Amino acid sequence: MKPKVSLAGLGLIVILVGTALLSLQNPARENLVPYAPYFQLGLQIGVFLLLFPLLRIRMMFRTIVFFMLFYILFLVALTSALWSGHSELVFRRTLMVMITSGCVALLALSDSRPLATFGCLAKALALFGAGISLVGLLVYFLGELRTVNYGTIQVLSIGSFHLAQRVYGPVPYLRLSSLFGNPNTLASWLLVTITLTMFLIFTDRRKSWWILFVLQLTTLILTFSRAGIFAAVLSLLLFLWFSGSRRGLAWSILCLLAIIGIMFLIKPSLLEFRRFSFDLNLRQLAWQPLWEYIHNNPFSGVGFGASYEALLEPEGVGITAHNAFLAIWSEVGILGFILWLCLWLFPVYFAKRFLPLAKNEARSVLSTTLALTLSLLVHQFFEASILRYGFHTLLWVYLLTLMVHLKRGKEYIYAT
Known part of the structure; x- marks a missing residue:
């Protein structure tokens, strides 16, 4: 008999599947559900607060490192509002992205049955797809x-x-x-x-x-x-x-x-x-002003989440960055950019290191998380959906947290 999903795992499934359903749009690119972003935010915060009294997290070295990287990146993104020309926008977007991501990470670390959670989530999202x-x-x-x-x-x-x-x-x-x-x-x-x-x-x-x-x-x-x-x-x-x-x-x-x-x-x-063909489909129009700003100001940024309003819109560019690496660097400077890469690659390094110890379904789960996080890394050279408010950022954080939520042992199980 397969283990049941824990309450923390159920919360994760509700948040991710609910966010996916609320992301659907009509041909005019308007949300099918009116005020969907507000419902998403309410769902993500509400589920976390409901389960918060039940959360139990056992901190280990790898989880401490992961949360330190996340927390410092949060502070860098938040302080970027101080010198940004769009301070209120930066402050609001930082809180929306980082707080909801933190909620997902804490729920994932509290999940006592992550294999069962991942299996149920995979079924729900496969049916959604x-x-x-x-x-x-x-x-x-x-x-x-x-x-x-x-x-x-x-x-x-x-x-x-x-x-x-x-x-x-x-x-x-x-x-x-x-x-x-x-x-x-x-x-x-x-x-x-x-x-x-x-x-x-x-x-x-x-x-x-x-x-x-x-x-x-x-x-x-x-x-x-x-x-x-x-x-x-x-x-x-x-x-x-x-x-x-x-x-x-x-x-x-x-x-x-x-x-x-x-x-x-x-x-x-x-x-x-x-x-x-190999043309960039006008992406170079967005990449050029971003790279020019980075070249002239590698250590500072225009504010987290504000690259379009601060750099692209004034240049008459009608598209977003379409490159998460250029967008993040131009927004939070080289320090924030390095922290973001470390936050991404540290769990990948840890998961790859312990992959040979995984057996059966645990190996399949670990293989899936590695495959998705690495392919998303490549995908973000041409799109910019990570560290933007929405489903992909929440899933990204969940996958990273899952990879550091491991216990070394004969059965290679996940620990809390």
Whole structure:
């Protein structure tokens, strides 16, 4: 009989799954639930406060180091408001990101059954990923194209019920976005859910997970998001590598190369499609002012979370940073940037060091967390969703905390 999820674990699942559901958007990129960010914040803080009297944390050296890095980064981000031209904005965003992240980290460290929690969370998010994939594919293949004032959408009408999604790009290479309004955003979610589905394929061994895996993979491909697809493939390959499935890794690489070859043989015109080129899709317009500021002011920053308002908007750039590394460095200076990298890489180092000691499901959990955190590291060269208020930051903190929440022993179990 599998162990039940602890109360702290249940709190984590409610926070992460609830945040995911409240992140859904319509084709106009408006939240499906009105005032969703406020509901998210209330959910995250409310669940933590409800469970706070029950939290029990056993501090060890690795957890102390992890929290010291987190706390110092919090202080650096908070003090950046003192010299920022957007002090109130910086102060508000720092508290929103850091306090909610701290709540998730404390709940994860208090979880006495993290393997059970991770398994339940993986199932919930895999189903979530399959759900948004199914919606996207149904509208993509059965819906009709319409032009509205904010772009092109597809609409599937079933009686008085309507499903719609925004699409980008030229026909026949339309990029779907499902319930997130942007293909790159959808791909960043599928990067997570596809990896978790692969984890379930290895641990739960039900054939239905393969169906959900193929469903999500098909949707990911139709986003034509180069960064998202590359990061997802990298995550899957890393999972196979860390889990010790060398044969599965070899077959996966061969299948990937075969699929790519067949695609270009059947439809050579794909080579002319801009999504298969190496252009930065205007990201360089955002990267240039950020790098120029870093080059001239490497030690100071414009304030945590304020790179767009302080640097990009005045230059007439209509997009956000699309690079978490440039964004964080330009906002909190080199000290905050180094602390952020240390906070990211310390758990990875610890988890990789103790990976050979892990057995069975514990190894699969550790392999999944390593694969996701490392693929997200690469993904953030082209996107900037970490240390921004939202689901990906909370999941990132949860994964990092999980990797330092370990106990060395014969059974290689997690400790509190």
